Amino acid sequence: MDVDIESSYKKMKSDGNFHKNKVVYKEKPPNVHLENLAPIPIYKGNPEKPMVALLINVAWGNEYIPTILTTLKESKVKATFFFDGSWVKKNPDLAKMIYREGHEIGNHAYSHPDLKKRSKSDTIQELEKTNALIEETIGIKPKWFAPPSGLTNPLRIFQ
Template sequence: MAMRSDVRSDILISREANTNSLYQKIQAYSEQSRIEPIDAKVDRIWKAIPGYNGLEVNIKASYKKMKASNDFDKNKVVYKEISPNVHLEDLEPQPIYRGNPQKPMVALLINVAWGNEYIPEILKILNKHQVKATFFFDGSWVEKNPELAIMINKENHEIGNHAYSHPDLKQRSMTDTIEELQKTNDVIKATLGKKPKWFAPPSGSFNQGTINIAHQLNMKTILWTVDTVDWKKPAPAEMVRSVVTKVGNGSMVLMHPTMPVAVGLKDMISEIKAKGYQLGTVSDLMSEKRISLN
């Protein structure tokens, strides 16, 4: 019954479209305010970059909201997202260093192969600030520390693959690389019941063969835009200042469970948000979905 009512309403709206001044005002506003979608692409420098949805006015829905008053009201405009023609999944296997440069979001990448003593504090800060990060797990670390892996997973952070034994994959054979990645996926699946879709090569060392193998295992390869270089033990305030001045739309920030991160993470999150960015997981950042900061 409701479905028939909706159909009748749409027919009436269509009949009014050519004569109703309110409908025509909404149409004119729609033409002025349309934002075109951005296709995913392979950039010469940044390699694979995800697409970003466009935005247009849902004319019929907007008209329904304004019809009672018969006045055009920008606050009652209903929008709908427009999907790009080319998606990240359509691109050839390439590393990903950043999200779309039009998306006001930043992702925190936390590679875990050591630093157990700092993980509880890092989780506490992330929880307090309602931020979800993407943790990339070394497979051998998960085997030795299943309780910590489970703790991170229970906080609903995203889990990625960081190979099994922190190898230099650029120097490894295809057979070794497959074993490193597959073994880590198996351990994560057995421990957490999930399979990663993102892979971060240890020390950022990889070649095209590494990228191809990750692709064959249904994972995309993630690098970073901004590096905390926390393993060099910088002063936390200095590290935060360096990161915050470098982040922009689509940035991915690399870090590890270290003292500088445990001490500086709170300020880093606050200052990134103060610059107008949302914080999300790699999946959030790679999504074509638009975000609103209102």
């Protein structure tokens, strides 16, 4: 962020005093964008920006989802839900509800495999099958992927 000196001056000019709460800031665009990065996991963002992202992997059950959605709505917070394809197949109405409530949707593979033990072609099949099912169910193709059980070899998958 940079101080917008001209706008700050205009806000404070009328009473002739400096007021910290009247300083106007303008956001500087980043030097590096997500499009410039290789397809590898992102574990933390810019420490200069007071932001957080909530990521919720959905693979096993649905007993906590209503409470999670209520809490997010009451807090006026959106999250990214990473769907396991087999979960979407069993719970299409919940998947639609999560999306309708304005949350972003990502891919969490189809059968929650340990991708470290899978071939590149098996992994691509898992991702494509899940993307197709999510697109068929809620009408969008996920942009993001969260590997089941954590880190895999992203270079093996995306090369």
